[in-house]
Amino acid sequence: MSFEDYSGIWVFIEVKDGEVVPVSLELLGAGKELADKRGTELAGVLIGENVTHLADTLYEYGADTVYVYDDTIFKNYRTESYMKALLECCQKYKPEVILYGATSTGKDLASAVATDLPTGLTADSTILDIEEDTGLLLASRPAFGGNIMATILCKKYRPQMATVRPKVMKALSPEPGRTGQLIEETASIKEEDIRTKVLEIVQFTTQKVRIDEADIVVAGGKGLGSEKGFQVVHDLAETLGGAVGASRDVVEAGWVEHHHQVGQTGLTVTPKIYFAIGISGAIQHIVGMQNSGLIIAINKDPEAPIFQSSHYGIVGDAFEIVPLLIQQFKQAFNQEVVDHV
């Protein structure tokens, strides 16, 4: 394998409900930095049905080139069809680096592609860098349940691949009218070669605001004692117009569903305001919310580690503090509105 043959930073572009998912735009932002450092181009690989027009969005977010596989065979994500397309694209154009969002789709695809190429794959990266002269990707990630950070290298294989946690990298602000090069490709895979069928897709409707997209997340922990006690979290979230988050212990106790879980094995969130109520602040929780704009902790134990990771802390009983806050907030907010009128 001659490394000189490999160049360019690629991002696998994930599409959902006809739109590019946020993590793919974040990765174009991160990829742009790597590409600039290497003096090479940034490309997106766009796979799906009726997706070609999305290339315009990708240029605006930094892509120089977009490889597109637009075909009904790609209507739903399936490992075998997407993997085939990406493998063929890779073999033809030989990128130096491929980044994927660490989503259920991205992780599934990346693991399969890495095995077939074969090459190394760094999982769930949160920090990316590249050596200017050698092109060696420095992908760092939490491991051992968040207890350590490790930098993973792939010295002897190309492309170098990594999945990257959503909400960790920053998308560039879009540059309207920026354009790039579209390269349309077709994959050799046929429907009869694919051994899986998507029979149905079921979306949860109960979830009002997705916690990883909300500006305000009100999260509660095991300290609230019971599903009934956890109601104060729902109340505050509703009052503020925010989303409900939870620690893993709360999810395991069955008070809320898993898609509310923040942390290492849940979602990474970066809201503008994050409330941690009755959450002790285990490292596995912290890694999922530490980049939030303003972190407010309410905990009755003054020694709780969560205070080490918060901007503002209140030592007190959640059942006293939170209802009071809701009441004052409602009053103040009404007052403000009246003032403006």
Next chain:
Amino acid sequence: MLHIVACIKQVPDTKIIKMNPKTNTMDRASAPAILNPYDAHAVEEAVRLKKRYGGTVSVLTMGPPPAVKAIKKCIEIGADEGYMISDRAFAGADTLATSYALTKAIEKISQIKPVDLIICGKMTIDGDTGQVGPGIARRLDMPPLTSVNKVKEINVEEGYAIVHRKLEDGYEVIQSTMPCLMSVEKEINEVPYSSMTNMLKAARYQPVIWAVADLEDVERTQLGLKGSPTIVSKVWAPTKPSGGEMLEGDAAQQTEQLLDLLLKKKELFAVKGGSGVEL
């Protein structure tokens, strides 16, 4: 009759593992070795499928000799057979080399009894990449089904499985041909307390142990550190954000200070159309 192989790993309990603050390394002695919690669910699911459709559950691990304990734990859950591959040559394997070695072992198990289904955990709690399952599937040319949180149906005669695959905001229902490989979520089942019969069986149980030389068609260059494209180059303790200000006073004073802070950001609340805020 189904033959299910569940892949399992022994891991340090990372929930209680302590870090050595001087060297920034993990003090492995501070944490007991346990069966990877996700793999307990993988074995439990295999046992449930066996009860539903009839068959055999084998578990497989790659690890050092003490990992026999993790296999015994699986026998307690209800597995029938245990296989372990253990050899210096496997040491230092990343996910690619791990899936290679496990594939070679599964090929050998298939010669004893053909394998219809492989079940892995979603991920481990130490390396926690979640990459080994799909890796095995690709090597054995089976469809990889990741993030499975329900096995709806298995049809052995017609050779297909229908599963729910968890997505960020819901799930999809997938039909796959068999044999296939599933990586399962924790929520797929609850692992009950083991029966006394299984505990007694586990206490006496000795798994089949193979070294590299016992496996067939192995390319040694694909094993262990040598066969691993990824290298862990640097390890450090994550920096925690430093603590901020504690709000003082009684409850009402504290919440008032907090309110002042929040009202500085009132555009955030307005954006949401004040859902729940009585305007």
